[in-house]
Amino acid sequence: MKLELREVTKRFGDFTANDSIDLVVRPGTVHCLLGENGAGKSTLMNVIYGLYQPTEGQIFVDDQPVKFNGPSDAMAAGIGMVHQHFMLVPVFTVAENIALGSEKTSGGVLNLEETRVKIREISDRYGFHVDPDAVVEDLPVGVQQRVEIIKALVRDAEVLILDEPTAVLTPAETDQLLGIMDQLRKDGKSLLFISHKLREVRQISDDITVIRRGRVVGSADPSASTNELASLMVGKAVQLTVDKDEPRLNSNAFEVENLSLVASNGVHLLKNVSFTVNGGEILAVAGVQGNGQTELAESIIGLHPKATGSMRLNGEELLGRSTKQVLHSGVGFVPEDRSKDGLVGSFSIAENLILDLFDTKSFASGGSLKRAAISANADRAGSEFDIRMGSQEDAASTLSGGNQQKIVVARELSRDLKLFVASQPTRGVDVGSIEFIHKRIVAERDKGVPVLIVSTELDEIYALADRIAVFFHGELMGIASKDTPRSVLGQMMAGASYEEAVANQHEDPEVLLAKQDAAEGVVSEQHAQSIIESSSAQTATDQASTSYRGSVAAAQDLPWADNTDASKGEKA
Template identity: 45%
Template sequence: MSKVDTIKERIPLIELKGITKAFPGVVANDDIHLTLYEGEIHALVGENGAGKTTLMKILYGEYRADKGEIFVRGKPVRITNPSVAVALGIGMVHQHFMLVPGLTVLENIILGSEPVKNAVLDIKSARQKIEDIMQKNAMPVDLDTYVEDLPVGLQQRVEILKLLYRGAETLVLDEPTAVLTPQETTELFKTLKALKEQGRGIIFISHKLNEVLEIADRITVIRRGRVVGEMPIEEASKEKIAEMMVGKPVVLEVENPRIEVGGHCLVLKDVVYEENGVKKLDEISFSVHAGEIYGVAGVEGNGQEELLKIISGEIYPSAGEIYITDKVVNRISPMGRRQLGIGHIPADRQAQGLFIDMPLYINVVVGWHWRKEFQKRGILDYKVMRSTASTVVKNFDVRTPSVEVPASALSGGNQQKFVVGREISFDPTLLLAAYPTRGVDVGATEFIYKQLIDEKVRGKAILLISADLEEILALSDRIGVLYRGKIIKEFRREEATPEIIGLYMLGVKEE
């Protein structure tokens, strides 16, 4: 009670009152109220397409609201474009970073507001200013590194430094943890807490309820463009938020029966992959049977990418053997392996899984275009492609006006459902599922989980690679921990707990 009172006494940094924004056919924001105080982390949660991003774009001046008012420190403002927002101390970190890879960290930070002294770029004072900011917030980055050489976590830090350099008091972070490893997330949260202590306000958009509960002071839940609940963190629980978000109780504990396993579908035997003398994969051995999900747990960057590529055929092993249904495939091309029956949900749907500017009826054959039903003597059968796309859209609940629209018109969650649906639809014997629910909302996540489990029950072998430990535990029958290019430990689901797996993931325990 007392805490609520103290919050009320503080000045609201940002106040959104009655924001309404309609697009043809849909009301994206319907009379939304949102208040952000100084020194507060305010989580904005909701399903994909609920209207969070629209709301933030209105705050950041990328869209204009049809109705409603915005107050900054109690004064009504009209935010007509992002530079007005920046001038008002509002900064936004987009989900996809807005950095120039070929410039250094320093150059990226000052880009757009370069300090000038006597008509000459004043790098020295900029450097000083940035170093002060970094020191004050304990966010060190090497200013002379090129951004393209930085891991994602540090790139995000650069984005935040950019905002602080421009004097942002309100920071909007759009799904900041979607691309981060658990360690990087921890680091980010430390930073956010430090920023909060200085009195800045942070709007944190996320799907991951655990994180929301860990970091936020208050939570606003949006569903179908309306605020369905606002609560201080003390009153929130995972189940409660999830229910508000989707409007029905979500079973986050999915039912996952263990079934009788069949023969080997995928076997790796002492597989080594060397790149420039570094062993990215180091004598990896494991197997996946028909009717089981094998989860690969591990901190990102421990060989997941190479493991996927070596199984899908994008790279060939330096030593060891890979079998797909008893056939050695070491030197078989990606196409040849797909023809053996590999389905592959890629790690990045936008960069790999879809041709974003092409319509869905073309995207439905990505990776499967060689199949007989899609072509006769090399000539495409668009009729079959369209009907296949419609089937995927229908069976996998992809929300789209038609299969004629380009993939870019779909929201992230629907793109992912489409990719998952496509890869399952062609009845693969082995399914590679890489981060299958990354950046996807609770409802879609649950849906995708069910689909994967259904496939397993139907006797498919599934290799699951994920950074989300909960996901691994919910889905896998067996779990291998990948650490520095090695599977250092295997668990059956029953023996695994997040704590123990965590210790192996971080290399604290080794066999």
């Protein structure tokens, strides 16, 4: 079945989440939608799945225009979706979960036999190894995901949307999933695969569409190099420029030493991170989302009491202090998710502007809030930061994302800071506000304050940074200068150290990927070596598929390995 989007646009108020998107998913192929967080991928998926109505544009299934008023319409048209967060009832069995919503009954009693048979049939055909009577909560995440896939297949889905399916999987489970996707493709299904992990995308995709800030910025062939994909994804389309002079460093400093944070499941969220931000400079932290940057920012502000190591601001130890103490010692903090952590939506704009200052002398005396001062503060911040509001008594949630973000930034910059930390300072913010916020951040730097910016947007990194720190898997891969090429940063974001990245800059990306695989323990060391050797003899185009088949073959114990081998002949 062919799925086609023509000029699909989705707007929320004055914010355009998807701008005139064209996309064709051909039968029997995997089409990858590549883009950073907030690029508009999930919105687009929800438009296809009927959760949102497109503002403009049309969806076609097999060249027939369709209109979905809800997921049930989409399902009826043969579109299935595997959500990143599984929509399963944990205490139900696999069969019960799959039957849910279209239960067969006989004489008022639930009849699951038919469902069980179907599950076994699909499970056998694709080598899923799913027991229909297992309770879902007892299953590993990878198997739960297969249950989601079966759920779609049982309902005769011909188009499968996989929304960041690998985000929750271990590397081994990821490879299994890619194998499953390969089989589904051979079975004639159309797959729409959403990811921002370049390695997987290159392994499995037939077509790649890259979207950025809601627009299609290009399409690529799977043979394209990691660097090409990375630069497409993080974008060159919009050049964000900020006029700034050379940093004038001063003796103030924020020093982080051996900062570590271990999650309750034993995973290192941060591993021995050490760096220094000097007064008067901006250190920008780059990395793909989920590599420890969020935890770094939250640890600084005291939200992770279990963090170990040391963080000194002008010699004063911050680690071990409460969030309030950290804020009061002169740290300004812009959290990455303003609506969740930065604002109280139902509070007025004026109240949000003093959210972490309400008990300071300026705004309170004797336990009473100074209403006049709070109101004057809102007037001042409103005009200084150009917050477009009706009245300062309006709830913050009534404002657009850009204006909401300005509230947070205005609040944090409205006092004398000794350190400014901002996570994703311009995510989901319109272009005008981005420029404004960037200027304010640079102005803070020019005041001599050490500034730490965390961003997944390379444009933002380049626009703001005096130096660039790159994170991967909770570790600091290195600190690069602000004129480091994108390709080098891209490799560091994929796990190479600065020196390696510079050395590899002109090397075959396939080799790097193989090295990376080996490092991640996805494939064995020897196997990676074999790819590295063979790669020199083959053309880049061949390598993409070879590498995938190779890694499949290497994992002979995986159930679908045989099928893949058989299919090799077919393709050739």
